[in-house]
Amino acid sequence: MRILISGASVAGPVLAYWLNRHGFAVTVVERAPALRKAGGHAVDLFRPAMDIIDKMGLIKPVQAKRTGTEWITFRSENNDRLHKLEVGKLISAVSDRHVEIMRDDLGEILYEATLPDVEYLFGDSITAMEETADGIDVAFEERPARRFDLVIGADGLHSNVRRLTFGPESRFSTWIGAYLAVMSIPNYLGLRDRMDGITGVDKMVGVYGGAHMDDARAVFMFRPAAELDYHHRDVDRQKELLRRHFAGLGWEVPRLLGEELDRASTFYFDSITQLRMDTWSRGRVSLVGDAGYCPGPAVGGSTSLAVVGAYVLAGELAEAHGDHTRAFPAYEREIGDYVRRSRTFAVGAAKRLIPSTHLGLWGLIQGTRLINHAPTPITRALTGLGARGLRLHDEIALKNYPQEPVTRTDATR
Template identity: 85%
Template sequence: MRILISGASVAGPVLAYWLTRYGFAVTVVERAPALRKAGGHAVDLFRPAMDIVDRMGLTEPVQARKTGTEWLTFRPENSGRPHSLEIGKLMRVVSDRHVEIMRDDLGEIFHEATRSDVEYLFGDSIASLAETAGGVDVTFEQGPARRFDLVIGADGLHSNVRRLVFGPESRFSTWIGAYLAVMSIPNYLGLRDRMDGVTGVNRMVGVYGGAHLDDARAVFLFRPGAPLDYHHRDVDRQKQLLREQFAGLGWEVPRLLGRELDNASAFYFDSITQLRMDTWSRGRVSLVGDAGYCPGPAVGGSTSLAVVGAYVLAGELAEARGDHTRAFPAYEREIGDYVRRSRTFAVGAAKRLIPADRLGLWSLIQGVRLINHVPTPIARTLTDLGARGLRLHDEVALKDYPHRPVTKADAPR
């Protein structure tokens, strides 16, 4: 069976790896002209995702590329007193297993594991999809038209496949009250094992480096109270909004919003938005990762969810011997609870990470002190983190799937 995947970031290559292992013929199309190798921003892999990395034989390269961030230091707005938190201790409250890695580094590792067995088409995108008896006719913006048995959208929050098959993004997206901006800057603070920043009411800024980065990343999270008016391609307008939202915050923020923002080598700005769809499949097309169920960038563990989703989708297709009418519903049932709990957690995380008032800021500081000074099991209990679903990743049980490759004889008729 021939399967086309749109998107070569994280979910796409993971899905391609497992589909190829099960005997499917896989093509991955990616709009970018080449694999992104700028580092991207830091993402988290929690226990179920790392267990899948183990099964892929990629634990060593993933561990070797982890960011090495060990401390988080922040100072409250209008206060010079910093508070520090050991990242490892915080993450042990969240998960028994965790790796932080730059997103593009992770994508490069997954690509390297699949490039010899998977056809990659860089610098192209799907222009149209037409399902006919026994397959999907696909036209591309650049290459010739081709026919596939199935098409999977792994092309992120602003998925092109989702738009073509399910309709405009506005039908499924829900803004959860916050925005995220990330920019690449020189590491003038000399940060390697630490994120340093400042937190105020409805806004926070952090700067971090990485063990394998020559530069640094500045991260901005804020809650403006109402949706902002801008076009997703209007970078000048986005930078103007960022300056307005963080005016007067202090610390390194004036420099970050001045020369560093003007000269940033890479800049990302987007709303923290959830996708809420009743189904991620229609006919011979399905969605995986942020394309189908983004819980919210930076707050919902979307990278781990994407890795697990890709693993499950491939496994269900293998178990159903390529019959998408069985595999797609089974995939949605298997991953559904994880998706719903991630959505719920993301809404609460956005509120806790970006305090809405002085009381919330005070509570954030007290939470840091609590985690710093008591053993991890006690911290979990006293802060009632479990009831808020903070350990939702570790509660995911991975299903074992068959290893016998799917053959032509298995193809549904």
């Protein structure tokens, strides 16, 4: 059975790995001309995703590339007093098994694990799909058309596969009130084991390095009064908006928005947006990760959710012997609750991370003190990180799917 995956970031390679393990023939198409090394940002893998990475035999390389962040230090606007958060204390309240890793590093590890067995088509994109009785004909920008049995969109928040199958993104996206920007900068602050930053009402800025990084990342999160008007590929407009919303903020912000922004080797800017779809499968097409159910970049645990979703989709296809009419609904049932709870958490997380009032900013500072000094069980209870909060990731029970390759003739042709 031939399956085409669009997207080679995180969800795509994880899905490709497990589909290959189950005996499917997998092709991955990626718009970028090579494996993306776009600077990236730090992402979190919580227990269920870490368990899947372990099943893939990749736990050692993933742990070897962990960022090593031990402290978060920040000051509030108009006040130079430093507040310190011990990351280990926070994580112990959140998850029993966790790694923070740069997204590019994770993507490279996953890509290398699949390269011997998976066909990758870089520098290309799907332009059209036409479903037939026995497959789906796919047209590409650069290569000749080919027929596949299934197509899976793993191509992120602005998914091309979703647009072709379900219609415009605007039908499904919900802005949850904030924006995120990340850029690569020289590590002129000498940060290795901490993030340093400043937080104000409706805005925050942080700079962090990593144990295996020569440079650093500057991250900006802010909450404007209304949704902004820009195109997601218009970088000049995005930089203009960033400068406007952080004008007047102290600390390192003037330098970051001046010379560092002008010469940044990589720059990312996007809304913190959720995708809310009643279903993410139609016919022979399905979606995985941010393409189908992004809970909100940086606030909803989307990387862990993508890893789990890819594992489950591959497993359900294996259990159904390649019958997508059974596998796709089973996949959606299996992770539906996880998706919905991640969405709910992300809305609250965005409000907590970017306080909209001075009272909220005070509460953020008090919460930092609480996490540093209270025992972990009390921290979990008082900070709302239990079953309805971020600890929801650790409560996901993974199914054990058959490890033998699919053998039915119509699933292996």
